[in-house]
Amino acid sequence: MSLYESMSKLVGGEWTVDTRSWFWCALPNGSDGAQFMFLATRSGVPLQDSPQHLAEQAQKLWAQRGIEAGIDLDEQLDPSRRILSSPAWLTGTDRDGRLLHFIVGDNYAIFGGDSRCVEGEPNDQML
Numbered sequence: 001m002s003l004y005e006s007m008s009k010l011v012g013g014e015w016t017v018d019t020r021s022w023f024w025c026a027l028p029n030g031s032d033g034a035q036f037m038f039l040a041t042r043s044g045v046p047l048q049d050s051p052q053h054l055a056e057q058a059q060k061l062w063a064q065r066g067i068e069a070g071i072d073l074d075e076q077l078d079p080s081r082r083i084l085s086s087p088a089w090l091t092g093t094d095r096d097g098r099l100l101h102f103i104v105g106d107n108y109a110i111f112g113g114d115s116r117c118v119e120g121e122p123n124d125q126m127l
Helices: 002-011 051-064
Strands: 016-026 032-043 070-074 081-086 099-105 108-114
Touching (some): 002 032, 002 099, 002 108, 051 081
Antiparallel strands (some): 016 032, 081 099, 099 108
16 A cells, blocks of 8 residues: 555546455465455546656656566557556566556556455455
């Protein structure tokens, strides 16, 4: 959540939280566990900076937290978008289920994160 807070401060504007909940997942030993999933978007309002610069600044913030991520450019979308992702975009999740991504384009930003799968049962009261 602190990474999301950093991203929302960096980009500014009003964000909409689309997903904020715990879900079932499988631990590496095959037993059931819980994984926190979060997704927030900001759209329809001009950005305070260029998507490229925001992606570069986000990359620095992530690096300060020990999260290495490269910036990819998705030109399949119009307008194109910069994507910061750990692990690398479209390669899946870490072996423990973690996935973080920040996508930014003209008048658009999204932050999503799936935590590592941990022991326990999904329970929204854990929030």
